[in-house]
Amino acid sequence: MSESQKRELESKLWGIANILRGKMNASQFQDYILGFIFYKYLSDKLVNEVNELLKPDGLTYADIDENTEEGKQDLEHLKEITVERLGFFLKPSELFGTLARRGNVRRGNVTEDETKPLTNTTAILAEDTDEEYAQTFILEDLERVLKNIERSTLGTDSQDDFDNLFYDIDLNSTKIGKSVDDRNKVIVKILTALNTIDFDLGSTDSDVLGDAYEYLIGQFAAGAGQKAGEFYTPQQVSTVLARIVTTGKKKLKSVYDPTCGSGSLLLRVAKQVDEVGHFYGQEMNRTTYNLARMNMILHDVSYLQFDIKNEDTLEHPQHLGHRFEAIVANPPFSAKWSASPLLMNDDRYSQFGKLAPKGTADFAFVQHMYYQLADNGVLATVLPHGVLFRGAAEEHIRKHFIEELNAIDAVIGLPANLFFGTSIATCILVLKKCREDNEHILFIDASKGFDKQKTQNYLLPEHIDAIVDTFQNRSGVDKYAYRATLDEVRENNYNLNIPRYVNTFEEEESIDLDAVADELVQINTELAETETSILAFCKELNIKAPF
Incomplete structure (x- = not known):
């Protein structure tokens, strides 16, 4: 698929998403649009798989009559195979296309089987289509089908990955429409429009739909204000983190994100290498957790390859038995946490002698991640600048990381206003357990390299390349990067504030x-x-x- 076709797909999907614009805010209508796109993806994926299975018999999935005894037996057999391969199952009557066609049929003396759905997305989105097309009530059937997708996984290895996956799609919400008929009209319009789009899952470029899905998540984040930080890391920042943790590697056994949001960071790491063995993540927000699982599956990551949990990472970690080769994260900035004294008995924190303050859990996340880092692993996380210089307990923890563990490998200052919902400047902290250059800490001041677009700042490819190349080469660059010795850091009382090491002073012309x-x-x-x-x-x- 060409770049123009990819842009066209993104434009169509965003146009369909706008059906709900004005009815609810971006953080709400994303659940419906992304959920329905995911439902269509599952349907198309299953049809492709089943048609391939039936090809030797000269049949397609559409040829199976689920109302006959023979058809029921065939479906049981196909369910057993597809649940093992794909993790879920849908009967022909439950497919996305089937419901979409039933929901919107031509007016006139024709039966439903003889009708053809609209094939032009633009026409469907127009306001005058109701005169030619009648609507069938499908809300109850749609709700049943979404539940059946989850039920098809019960007692199987994929159950956890599909459990309550469509929980946030409330078809009875008055925000969609005041009356049941109004809600049905809106939902049918969305399904019908989506049904005109060929996801082309047989294409060798399987990431096209996944990239379009990521595009939509980004668009929703742009309109979600402060809530955007809960589920989305801007792609350019994700790329920097991903390239750092994959430096010198073509394959990764595992990648982990303890605050995984929509899963975009995990998937960005996968784009930088040929193969990732397993993806691990944890997300506290249930809605975002559902979005992360959908995002993984839609990017063609098998349910056997990812393990994402819905829990509070600091209080109830779910993957403590694992050590990860790559860890990336964009934790909530200066979040509150319990800082319970009982956590001093937790192996993640006990060796430091102090816990991060209740009001700023930044270092608690770093301690958690470092504990789960493999000996050959790399950890890269986005944090507020305060972690570099704040005193008291945070200074104590910072000193332990430097003096006792010698784990801090690089400190990278990013421009302000990169993230949705906050304009603060941030930094990237890179940690390793076995550092190649264990006598220096690399400081990079990339705060001035950005492109301003409207109210948001962005890293362009040349800005990203400059950061990553400097990190990989570990060379000093005048007014941009400096390799500080550990003695210099000690002289600064373990203060890692970048201006102490990278001199960006510009002399005025005499x-x-x-x-x-x-x-x-x-x-x-x-x-x-x-x-x-x-x-x-x-x-x-x-x-x-x-x-």
């Missing part, structure tokens, strides 16, 4: 005062000549001079 004086004399001479000319004109015109 001024030649004699030249300035000569210029002022010349200006005064010219001014006097001009005044003399004006006086002569005034005298000639017999008017009062202005001076």
Whole structure:
């Protein structure tokens, strides 16, 4: 698929999403749009799989009659195979296309089987389509089908990955429409429009739909204000983190994000290598947790390859038995946590002797991640600048990381206003258990390299390349990067504030005062000549001079 076709797909999907614009805010209608796109993806995926299975018999899934005894037996057999391969199952009557066609049929003396759905997305989104098309009530059937997708996984290895996956799609919400008929009308319009789009799952470029899905998540984040930080890390920041943790590697055994949001960071890491063995993540917000699981499946990551949990990472970690080769994260900035004294018995924190403050859990996340880092692993996380210089318990923890563990490998300052919902400047902290350069900490000041677009700042490819190349080469760059010795860090009392190490001071151009004086004399001479000319004109015109 070409870049223009990809943009066209994104435009169509965003156009469909706008059906709900004005009815509810972005953080609410994303649940419906992304959920329905995911439902269509599952249907298309299953049909492709089943048609391939039936090809030797000269049949397609549409040929199976689920109302006959033979058809029921065939479906049981197909369910067993597809649940093992794909993790779920849908009967022909439960497919996305089936419901979409039933929901919107041509007016006139025709039966439902003889009708054809609209095939033009733009026409469907127009306001005048209702005159030609009647609507069938499908809300109850749609609700049943979404539950059946989850039920099809009960007792199987994929049960946890599909459990309550469509929980946030409330088809009875009055925000969609005041009456049941109004709600049905809106939902049918969305399904019908989506049904006109060919997801082209047989394409060799399987990431096209996944990228379009990511695009929509980004668009929703842009309109979600402060809530955006709960589920989305801007792609350019994700790319920096992903390239850092995959430096020198083509394959990863595992990648982990303890605050995984929509899963975009995990998937961005996968784009930087040929293969990722397993994805692990944890997300506290239930809605975002559902979005992360959908995002993984829609990017063609098998349910056997990812393990994402819905829990509070700091209080109830779910993957403590694992050590990860790559860890990436964008934790909530300066979040509150319990800081319970009981956690001093937790292996993640006990060796440090102090816990992060209740009001700023930033270092608690870093301690958690470092504990789960493999000996050959790399940890890269986005944090507020305060972690670099704040005192008290955070200074104590920072000193332990530097002096006792020698784990801090690099500190990278990012521009302000990169993240949705906050304009603060942030930094990337890179940690390793076995550092190649264990005598220095690399400091990079990338705060001035950005492109301003409207109210948001963005990292362009050249800005990303500059950061990553400097990190990988570990070379000093005038006014941009500096390799500080551990002794220099000690002299600064373990304060890692970047300006202490990277001198970005620009000397002002020297001024030649004699030249300035000569210029002022010349200006005064010219001014006097001009005044003399004006006086002569005034005298000639017999008017009062202005001076």
